[in-house]
Amino acid sequence: MGTPVDPVDPAIMAALSAAADAPGYPLTMGSVALRGAMRAYLTRTSAAVGDFGVIPTVGSKELVAWLPTFLGLGAGDTVVIPEVCYPTYEVGAMLAGADVLRADSPPGVPAALVWINSPGNPHGRVTDLDEMRAWVAWARGCGAVLASDECYLSLPWEQTPISVLDPAVNDGDLTGLLAVQSLSKRSNLAGYRAGLIAGDPAIVRELLTIRKHAGLIVPDPVQAAMVAALGDEAHVEVQRERYRARRVIMRDGLEKAGFRIEHSTAGLYLWATRDEPGWDTTAWLADLGILVVPGAFYGPAGESFVRIALTASDERIAAAAERLG
């Protein structure tokens, strides 16, 4: 249903256990080694340049849920989220007491914070360079913070997603811009809780201060595991190839069974419809022993779709495709 099932790379496990003797408090900003690893990784994979701030997070979900609150948003502020999206964006706005506006392109009204997510959960839609630039221009125009959730950046298929940290998107100016990334899917570390936030140094500094006091600190052994994971692309490539193969099999099976696949050009999911209520599709698939999430879970505009995750073993993906046939 979306949780990684493949093994953690042995070198990452070894780094975790080698750091197990950790009697002292860890650094909220990350160890010297982790800070260096995060900077090198973002420079290499996200084209980040210059003076960007970066801190580790306890997975990215806590950051998504608390960012509006930590930015000081509240009643009367608007948080823009995608029409169909990861539910925690809305939960985070609600925790802060802010209003939510769903929009897939810059709205005609100002806001305090906007979430974009490319490749998107649940639909694998990629926000292209022109769209990213339009969001940045709009956010700058109204003084909004733009948070780009890039959890699935390591999974390009027909389209290659771009980070908001890339100067092609931001013209070398990170003011008001934040990238949220995660090792849950990139490195199968969902169980470790390992993510990061990077971007506007002034905002990241402010978040660091709050996070120190709130106790949002990544444990030292996990920091050591992050150093190993961020410094290596070979295990990421192995995982990418697993998902690539599963995606071809599942897509083929769904299309042969009469499904239409929309978007899904990158990321971890297939967004599929039979042009009927997604709950009906979910029930039909459940009878075949295939578990999916009804699209309505991600927003009203998703109600005739279902989300199919590629996070099942090769055997189960093959069995699911066969049952569809």
Ligand SMILES: Cc1ncc(COP(=O)(O)O)c(C=O)c1O
């Ligand atoms: C779009 C998106 N953002 C953030 C997360 C949170 O992931 P994690 O907390 O494991 O980093 C998820 C998890 O599925 C997600 O789909």
